Amino acid sequence: MSIAAHSGRPAAVDRAPGARRRAAAWAGASALLYATTADAGGGPAALLRLDAEGTTILGRLLGQLADLGVRRVWIVTRPAWADAVRREAAGAPQPADVIVAADIADDLRATADVAGRASDRLIVGRSDVLAHREALAGLLADPRVTTGVLATTSGRRGRWAYRTRSARGRMLSASSPFHSIRRPSHFFLGFLKVDRRDLATLEEAAGRLAELADGPGRARFEEELARKVVVWRRRRWQLARAAQTGLWPDPEEIPLDPPLDPADEADVAERLRATRDDAGAMLVVGLVRSGVHVSSSYLRNFFYARPRSPEELAEAQAELAALDEDAVLLDAAVKGADGFFTTYFVSPYSKYIARFAARRGWTPNVVTTISMAIGAGATAAFAIGSRAGLIAGAVLLQAAFTMDCVDGQLARYTRQFSKLGAWLDSIFDRGKEYLVYAGLAIGSTRGFGVDVWTLACAAIALQTARHMVDFSYAAGRHEAIAALPLRDLAEPDERDGPPAAAAETEAEAQAAEGELPGPAERAEPPEPERRGLRGIAAAGVRFITRLEKRPATRWAKRIVALPIGERFALISITAALFTPRTTFIALLAWGGFAACYSVGGRVMRSVAR
Amino acid sequence: MTPLQVYRDDGPLAAWLGRTVGAALRLGEVPLTLLGALPLVVALAWPLSALTTGAAALAVAVLVLVAGAASGRAEPGRFAWVTPPVLRAVEYGAFIKLVALTDGDWMPACYAFLALLAFHHYDAVYRLRHQRLEPPAWVRWAGGGWDGRLVVASALALAGALGPGLLVAIVVLGPAFVAESVVSWLRFVAAERVATYEDEDVQDE
Numbered sequence: 135m136s137i138a139a140h141s142g143r144p145a146a147v148d149r150a151p152g153a154r155r156r157a158a159a160w161a162g163a164s165a166l167l168y169a170t171t172a173d174a175g176g177g178p179a180a181l182l183r184l185d186a187e188g189t190t191i192l193g194r195l196l197g198q199l200a201d202l203g204v205r206r207v208w209i210v211t212r213p214a215w216a217d218a219v220r221r222e223a224a225g226a227p228q229p230a231d232v233i234v235a236a237d238i239a240d241d242l243r244a245t246a247d248v249a250g251r252a253s254d255r256l257i258v259g260r261s262d263v264l265a266h267r268e269a270l271a272g273l274l275a276d277p278r279v280t281t282g283v284l285a286t287t288s289g290r291r292g293r294w295a296y297r298t299r300s301a302r303g304r305m306l307s308a309s310s311p312f313h314s315i316r317r318p319s320h321f322f323l324g325f326l327k328v329d330r331r332d333l334a335t336l337e338e339a340a341g342r343l344a345e346l347a348d349g350p351g352r353a354r355f356e357e358e359l360a361r362k363v364v365v366w367r368r369r370r371w372q373l374a375r376a377a378q379t380g381l382w383p384d385p386e387e388i389p390l391d392p393p394l395d396p397a398d399e400a401d402v403a404e405r406l407r408a409t410r411d412d413a414g415a416m417l418v419v420g421l422v423r424s425g426v427h428v429s430s431s432y433l434r435n436f437f438y439a440r441p442r443s444p445e446e447l448a449e450a451q452a453e454l455a456a457l458d459e460d461a462v463l464l465d466a467a468v469k470g471a472d473g474f475f476t477t478y479f480v481s482p483y484s485k486y487i488a489r490f491a492a493r494r495g496w497t498p499n500v501v502t503t504i505s506m507a508i509g510a511g512a513t514a515a516f517a518i519g520s521r522a523g524l525i526a527g528a529v530l531l532q533a534a535f536t537m538d539c540v541d542g543q544l545a546r547y548t549r550q551f552s553k554l555g556a557w558l559d560s561i562f563d564r565g566k567e568y569l570v571y572a573g574l575a576i577g578s579t580r581g582f583g584v585d586v587w588t589l590a591c592a593a594i595a596l597q598t599a600r601h602m603v604d605f606s607y608a609a610g611r612h613e614a615i616a617a618l619p620l621r622d623l624a625e626p627d628e629r630d631g632p633p634a635a636a637a638e639t640e641a642e643a644q645a646a647e648g649e650l651p652g653p654a655e656r657a658e659p660p661e662p663e664r665r666g667l668r669g670i671a672a673a674g675v676r677f678i679t680r681l682e683k684r685p686a687t688r689w690a691k692r693i694v695a696l697p698i699g700e701r702f703a704l705i706s707i708t709a710a711l712f713t714p715r716t717t718f719i720a721l722l723a724w725g726g727f728a729a730c731y732s733v734g735g736r737v738m739r740s741v742a743r
Numbered sequence: 744m745t746p747l748q749v750y751r752d753d754g755p756l757a758a759w760l761g762r763t764v765g766a767a768l769r770l771g772e773v774p775l776t777l778l779g780a781l782p783l784v785v786a787l788a789w790p791l792s793a794l795t796t797g798a799a800a801l802a803v804a805v806l807v808l809v810a811g812a813a814s815g816r817a818e819p820g821r822f823a824w825v826t827p828p829v830l831r832a833v834e835y836g837a838f839i840k841l842v843a844l845t846d847g848d849w850m851p852a853c854y855a856f857l858a859l860l861a862f863h864h865y866d867a868v869y870r871l872r873h874q875r876l877e878p879p880a881w882v883r884w885a886g887g888g889w890d891g892r893l894v895v896a897s898a899l900a901l902a903g904a905l906g907p908g909l910l911v912a913i914v915v916l917g918p919a920f921v922a923e924s925v926v927s928w929l930r931f932v933a934a935e936r937v938a939t940y941e942d943e944d945v946q947d948e
Contacts, residue, residue: 553873553932560869561862568858575854587850588843591857595835598861602750602828605868609746610824617819733828740821 162254163274164206165199167192167261169219170241170411174404174443178215179262181222182447191441192222192261200227201267202274204257210235210244210413238311239348241413246340249333256333258414260324262440264450268463269436273327275549281332282429283418284325284438291438292321294408296415302611305428306618307628310415312346312358316628320430323438324414332426339420342623347416351624358626359410364390366405370398408442423621434466464489467547474689475699480539487536488543498545502558505537509566513573516709519581524714527573528706534566535702563698568594570705571718578714589718596725597701603729607736671741678735696728745817749867749877750827753814754888756807761814772813773822779809780833787836796844800897803837807890814890831864834889841900842909849906856909859917860892866924874931882923886916 169192173179180192187194196207207230211219216234223230233244249256257274273284283305286292297318298308308322309315328336347355371392375383394402421428437454441447467488468481491501508530515527541559545551575590621628681687693700704724708717753761768775782802786794810830835857842853863886867878887895899908 554928556873557869557928561865564861564865568861572854572858575851585847585850587854588839588847591835591839591842591850591854594854594857594861595832595839598835598857598864599828599832602831602864603824606747606750606824606827609750609871610821613745613747613819613823736824737822740824743821 163202163204163257164208164248164252164254165204165257165259166208166210166245166248167195167259168241168411168413169209169211169215169261170235170238170413171260171262171440172407173262173441174407174446178211178219179440179442180211180260181215181218182262182441182444184264184447184451186451190222191264191447192219193225195259195261195263196223196226196228196230198265198267198270199257199274202271204228204274207231208233208244208248209261210241212236237347238411238413238416239344239352241411242340242344242347242416245413245417246337246344249328249337249340252330252333254330256328256336258326258328258417260414260440263324263438264441264447264454265438266436266454266457266459266462268459268466269433269438270325271549272433272436272466273325273431276431277549277551279327279429279431280329281421281426282327282431284323284433285320285430286323286433286438287320288433289321291433292323294405294440295321295323296409296412296418298322298418300430301615302608303429304615305418305422305430306615308415308418308422310419311362311410311412312355312416313419313626314358314362314628322415322418323433324412324440326414326418326421328421332421335424335426336417336421339424339623340417343413343416343420346624354626359406363402363406366402367394367398368392370394370402374398404442408440420623423623425620432470434470435462436466437462464547467543469542469546473695473697473699474693475703476539476697479703480536480699481543484536484539485543485547487540488547491540491544492548496544497552498541498548498550498555499552499558501537501541501544502555502562505534505541506562506566508534508537509562509569512566513569516570516573516714517576517580519577519579523577523581524709527570527577528710531570531702531706535699538563538566567597567698567701574705574709574714574717582713582715584713584715586715586718589715589722593718593721593725596722596729600725600729600732603733603736668742671738674738675742678738694728694731696724701725744877746871746877747823747827748815748817749871750864751814751830752827752864752867752883752886752889753811754886754891755884756894757811757814757888757890760808760811760890761816764808765812765814765816768812770813771820772816772818773820773825775813776810776826776829779806779811779813780829782806783833783837787833787840791840791843794840794844796841796900799837799840799844800901803893803897806833806837807894811890830889834893835860837893838896841896841905845900845903845905849909852906852909852913855913859913859920862924863916863920866920870924870927874927874936876927876931878923878927882920885919 167180169178169180171179173182180195181190183190184194189197192209199207205228207223207226207228209219209223209230210233213234213236216232220232223232233248235241235244245258269284273279273282283298285298285300286295296309296311297315298320299306299315299318300320307315307318309318345351368388368390371394372383372388374395375381375387418428435457436459437450437457439446439450439453441450464485468477468485472481512527512530512534515523515530517523518526538559541555545555571590571593575587578584578586678691681691696704701721704720705717708720751757765775770778782805783799786799786802789798813826838853838857839850842849863882871877886892896905896908899905
């Protein structure tokens with residue numbers, strides 16, 4: 135449990151000025167854990183023993199939650215396991231009540247009850263999860279996630295997880311034992327954080343979901359689950375047939391009730407045991423369909439497993455022990471989808487500066503301010519108007535950009551996200567860049583006798599308009615997503631599904647690719663045939679989406695867009711080697727091309743929609 | 744107002760045109776904007792030596808009348824995102840062209856003025872994104888909106904006083920925009936409201 139403690143990081147964070155305040159904000163958090171899933175042997179998976187640590191999976195998890203500021207816990211379990219779970223709960227570092235529930239309907243009613251009593255944010259989670267503390271901290275301690283889930287795109291980590299679909303940071307659809315999904319993008323890893331303001335919605339949704347799985351609804355519930363089992367069995371048969379013949383069988387060839395070999399049959403049975411009582415997945419559907427903004431915290435490379443037998447637990451522990459949690463945390467502090475230059479030429483070393491800054495107790499805002507100051511220094515150097523000045527300015531600009539990456543990495547590494555930070559970061563980024571343009575223009579007039587102010591004006595106009603394209607397009611998509619109709623909780627199938635257009639972002643395009651089928655995924659509906667302009671645009675969008683799939687074309691696409699890292703590198707190189715005039719011409723030519731490319735792509739997406 | 748409406752940065756003149764002329768027009772927001780911008784785009788591409796200040800001012804007038812008539816609609820639609828960047832591009836472009844036409848020596852002042860406008864426009868985006876609040880109406884009206892700014896700039900250009908006019912605008916609007924923004928952020932930091940962080944996966948921050 136003390137994996138993070140000997141990395142030295144938490145002590146460093148505690149020295150940070152914001153740390154105490156953040157801890158106080160977490161004092162009221164409570165958690166509801168489901169210990170309702172049977173392991174392969176039929177016992178509670180949550181009580182598999184970690185012999186080396188002298189505890190169980192549940193015990194370890196309770197310790198992690200206590201460490202993350204969860205002050206009160208409710209554990210929902212089945213009657214047969216109640217005594218064993220009570221014994222484990224008695225040793226928990228925080229008060230832990232055990233609630234006995236007979237089935238998933240009871241679980242949901244218990245959840246509604248707890249949601250009604252909780253006064254601050256509530257964590258709803260599974261108790262059979264062996265994971266890094268930092269994986270949970272990413273959800274629990276990140277103030278950017280108000281109501282959200284722990285999610286992954288990894289089919290291996292999400293082996294027993296229900297799938298979800300997210301766009302632009304918001305969950306649009308989720309699946310559960312009862313609800314199915316089309317075109318999923320992520321796996322829901324069983325942990326859900328519900329903000330205080332959404333507790334009433336959670337309570338109401340849980341009550342309604344309980345009715346779906348109970349009384350007269352029970353037969354329908356079992357029917358939906360049985361339909362899922364049919365999907366899994368047919369998929370198993372398809373995979374086995376493909377392995378045998380080397381050919382992917384047509385969907386029409388698959389028998390409705392295909393014969394499976396014993397190993398596959400056992401696998402399907404295991405999947406059913408592991409996923410049938412997933413009340414958490416039901417709640418996620420409930421929140422999404424009630425219109426709650428559910429965001430995601432991503433697992434990244436942290437460890438997460440749901441061991442289903444002592445053997446699997448031993449394997450999981452071995453894998454967990456081999457991972458350096460602090461190194462994974464530092465890697466996770468690097469932004470996921472960043473530009474090429476930033477990813478390969480800055481982040482590999484700037485993350486160590488971020489760790490150094492964390493150990494010193496610096497706040498991200500201090501680093502942001504230092505970056506701005508270095509940027510002002512670069513401006514002054516450029517304004518001198520000599521070769522030495524241009525070279526010095528180029529070097530200082532790169533230093534400023536490095537610190538600019540450090541502030542975000544430091545914020546993610548120490549989870550210090552201040553309200554002022556995001557704004558300061560954005561406004562200083564723009565400020566630095568546009569100051570540097572002015573510095574270059576002054577230097578050009580003073581030292582090189584060339585008036586480039588018109589070019590500087592064109593450059594600032596182009597860059598601002600380019601940003602405005604990004605902002606407006608995003609705002610338009612947010613509006614469209616927010617206007618989507620809400621589906622009723624009692625509706626199991628997501629019939630009309632999402633539009634057949636491509637994924638919203640690169641990350642989603644990658645996420646949607648080549649994963650194992652999740653437990654509740656329906657077969658893809660045939661894409662509607664489109665003619666004329668829309669057909670051409672749809673083909674174009676498909677082409678662009680395909681570019682995302684290969685790293686070489688994906689990076690080429692990002693470099694073409696001239697993101698901030700590439701822009702600053704372009705300024706530094708052209709200014710140091712040539713004259714400010716060359717810098718502005720390069721910025722305008724490349725930026726102009728990037729503008730055409732991004733506007734063209736978005737127009738195509740809009741036409742195809 | 745929707746975020747896209749805030750991004751438009753309409754002034755009182757465009758708002759009035761939208762209520763009067765715009766209400767009588769059938770054409771949608773995006774076609775009106777593109778149509779209105781067309782003469783100005785041609786003027787921007789036209790060689791400086793062959794363009795008169797009067798012609799540029801005329802193109803600006805068409806933009807304000809036609810694109811301004813689309814103000815206040817908030818039409819949802821697949822192409823709604825097109826309007827704000829088009830307005831920004833032609834507005835910034837028009838300032839550069841007008842200064843180049845009248846007295847190119849004022850180009851540094853034009854740069855400073857564009858930087859101030861950029862601050863004003865980014866500020867609205869970041870406030871909506873993080874604070875979930877748009878800047879107060881008086882800030883937008885004080886800035887005149889793209890319509891008001893362009894009309895005044897064209898008149899000053901015709902009178903041969905655009906350069907000094909830009910300086911005055913920087914001195915008057917600069918402190919007002921920056922001070923108001925800083926105050927709003929300090930108020931936000933002190934407030935109970937939590938910050939929202941959408942679009943974490945946006946590429947170019």
